[in-house]
Amino acid sequence: MTDLRTSLHRVADAVDPLPVNDDLWQRGVAARRRGQALVVAAVVAIIASVTWSAVLLGSDDREARTASGEVVEGGAIPSRIVDPADLEPESDLAVGRASVAFASSGGQAIVVTAADGSYHALELPDWDGELVALSPDGSRLAWTVDGEVAPGLPGRGLAIVDLVTGEETVHATAGADGDFLTAQQVSWASGSQWLTWSGGATVGRIPVGSGETETYGSQADIVWTAIDDDGTVTFDEGPPQQWPVGGTPRSADIDGNQLAWGGNPYERIDGAVSSPTGNTFALSTSEPFPAADFLTSSRFEERPLATDLYPDGAAVRPLGWATDTLVLAQVDAPEGSYVEGSHLALFTAPNTPEQQWTYRVVAREVTHQPLSVAVDLLPDLDDTSSQQLTYDFPAPPERDISWIIGLGVAAAIAVLMAVRWLWRRLLG
Amino acid sequence: MTTSDETGFDEFVAARSAALSRTAYLLTGDHHLAQDLVQAALVQAVRHWRRIHTSPEAYVRRAMYHQNISWWRRRKIAESPLESYDGAVPPPDTDLRLTLDQALARLTPKQRTVLVLRFYEDLTEVETARALGLSTSTVKSTTRQSLARLRTLAPELAELIGADA
Numbered sequence A: 001m002t003d004l005r006t007s008l009h010r011v012a013d014a015v016d017p018l019p020v021n022d023d024l025w026q027r028g029v030a031a032r033r034r035g036q037a038l039v040v041a042a043v044v045a046i047i048a049s050v051t052w053s054a055v056l057l058g059s060d061d062r063e064a065r066t067a068s069g070e071v072v073e074g075g076a077i078p079s080r081i082v083d084p085a086d087l088e089p090e091s092d093l094a095v096g097r098a099s100v101a102f103a104s105s106g107g108q109a110i111v112v113t114a115a116d117g118s119y120h121a122l123e124l125p126d127w128d129g130e131l132v133a134l135s136p137d138g139s140r141l142a143w144t145v146d147g148e149v150a151p152g153l154p155g156r157g158l159a160i161v162d163l164v165t166g167e168e169t170v171h172a173t174a175g176a177d178g179d180f181l182t183a184q185q186v187s188w189a190s191g192s193q194w195l196t197w198s199g200g201a202t203v204g205r206i207p208v209g210s211g212e213t214e215t216y217g218s219q220a221d222i223v224w225t226a227i228d229d230d231g232t233v234t235f236d237e238g239p240p241q242q243w244p245v246g247g248t249p250r251s252a253d254i255d256g257n258q259l260a261w262g263g264n265p266y267e268r269i270d271g272a273v274s275s276p277t278g279n280t281f282a283l284s285t286s287e288p289f290p291a292a293d294f295l296t297s298s299r300f301e302e303r304p305l306a307t308d309l310y311p312d313g314a315a316v317r318p319l320g321w322a323t324d325t326l327v328l329a330q331v332d333a334p335e336g337s338y339v340e341g342s343h344l345a346l347f348t349a350p351n352t353p354e355q356q357w358t359y360r361v362v363a364r365e366v367t368h369q370p371l372s373v374a375v376d377l378l379p380d381l382d383d384t385s386s387q388q389l390t391y392d393f394p395a396p397p398e399r400d401i402s403w404i405i406g407l408g409v410a411a412a413i414a415v416l417m418a419v420r421w422l423w424r425r426l427l428g
Numbered sequence B: 001m002t003t004s005d006e007t008g009f010d011e012f013v014a015a016r017s018a019a020l021s022r023t024a025y026l027l028t029g030d031h032h033l034a035q036d037l038v039q040a041a042l043v044q045a046v047r048h049w050r051r052i053h054t055s056p057e058a059y060v061r062r063a064m065y066h067q068n069i070s071w072w073r074r075r076k077i078a079e080s081p082l083e084s085y086d087g088a089v090p091p092p093d094t095d096l097r098l099t100l101d102q103a104l105a106r107l108t109p110k111q112r113t114v115l116v117l118r119f120y121e122d123l124t125e126v127e128t129a130r131a132l133g134l135s136t137s138t139v140k141s142t143t144r145q146s147l148a149r150l151r152t153l154a155p156e157l158a159e160l161i162g163a164d165a
Helices: A004-013 A024-066 A402-426 B004-028 B031-047 B056-078 B096-105 B109-120 B125-132 B136-153 B155-164
Strands: A098-103 A109-113 A119-122 A127-134 A140-150 A153-162 A168-172 A185-188 A194-199 A202-207 A214-217 A225-227 A233-236 A240-243 A269-274 A280-285 A291-296 A299-304 A315-321 A326-333 A341-348 A359-363 A371-373
Touching: A004 B004, A004 B096, A004 B109, A024 A402, A024 B004, A024 B031, A098 A127, A109 A127, A127 A185, A127 A371, A140 A168, A140 A185, A153 A194, A153 A202, A185 A225, A185 A269, A194 A225, A194 A233, A202 A233, A233 A269, A269 A315, A291 A315, A315 A371, A326 A371, B004 B031, B004 B056, B004 B109, B031 B056, B056 B109, B056 B125, B096 B136, B096 B155, B109 B125, B109 B136, B125 B136, B136 B155
Parallel strands: A225 A269
Antiparallel strands: A098 A109, A098 A371, A109 A119, A127 A140, A140 A153, A153 A168, A185 A194, A194 A202, A202 A214, A225 A233, A233 A240, A269 A280, A280 A291, A280 A315, A291 A299, A315 A326, A326 A341, A341 A359
């Protein structure tokens, strides 16, 4: 009797050997390579989608700071000033009054608007990527230009924009010989109506809004320059010189005293900001030193920093004058200091009796990038204002990131399904 | 350039393609499909040739089993459903081989594959389950259902089926 097993063998035995293609090996090798390529592509796609999600999540923190909906009447200086990663550039410069401006480490011109603390990366026309300087009232921004300084005239200059109206003026920066030069330093007058710049041996003065610029060619390179509310420029040319409006530079005569000059003992000085009345100048140093430097009443003065705060000194970079006696500065303190790293401090100048000196750290989390701050946003310090010195702009409600996670997972699943489909298709 | 791997593969194909063809025909019931099945399994073997440390034939056969079921699933979606699925095979053929052939063609590939593995390849239920990635109880029930279906489709085969059932 024939059983199923025997019958199956009879059926099978009747089958002639089936022809097999000669190129099976080559097809198999090609399929293997395609498979490997697909695996690599899938891995890359997954890594890319994960990275993309991470970038979205990573940008959340920056967005949080830039999207606060809270508005402070009259504006305020933020209590935290960070160096953001790349932001979406904005071509409309009329962003409103600003509290802070600086060149980010990523090469963007960053402006923090005063009312809401949001960050803006401005597309400044022909900006050379170097200097940005915010006026003390926060309404104007100046920057160094490498481009067209007049219709059809390429060169170097300074541009100033009104951040409220967006109106822009460009001032060429050139030496006495007419050659263009780059402004190395810019300093605003306390009243925001004057601006001085220096480059090489040339110092310039710009009355804001006039479209004019006035220059003076010195005998030596100018290290620092400052300007008061009368437009008088004080600059360092060996002994400090003063250049009044309508006059010629002469040895500095501060408070009626001719400066007793015995050479500049402060080679560390690389910038200055004039007090509103022009009788005191806060000087800037880039290396840690146990004192803040001033030029006042015909002499240089060192205003000692508290050793318990800064045992190894600190680099003090004045940003402006809140009053005739109070200076706001960006202080960079070395490790081991009471407040390490970059921060903002408000302290009395030595044009005040020492027993009245004060020192307040007003913002601890501050980028190392050189800042320009609208000091007029500091409240009156005569105890008549309840406003804090800086404002802690709150982060907006935490962004709902569930959709990002969902999107990432969906993308990964889609990639895997596509790979699987391709795989099966290629394998026939 | 011919490598030692390629030479070994060619030798394997030359030696075992006839046996593989027979199994492939039983699995598919169609010469063209059987040829495709053998070649697809061989291509898959090439892709993993260096990693096949045991028997290449066992690997190729296992690939054929799975490939056949996979193809059927796709054809099932693409093609129209079986007609008169449970109807008896028309006029009994005098040739028993052809009758069995026709009856097998009315089984699902899963049922057919289980029968081929159990009664042609002589695998045990455990080995069949392992080869197909099924549980042993599934193999048992599928075998039972397959034989019952053969009895329905080809009553004249009841005697030989009964001998194994």
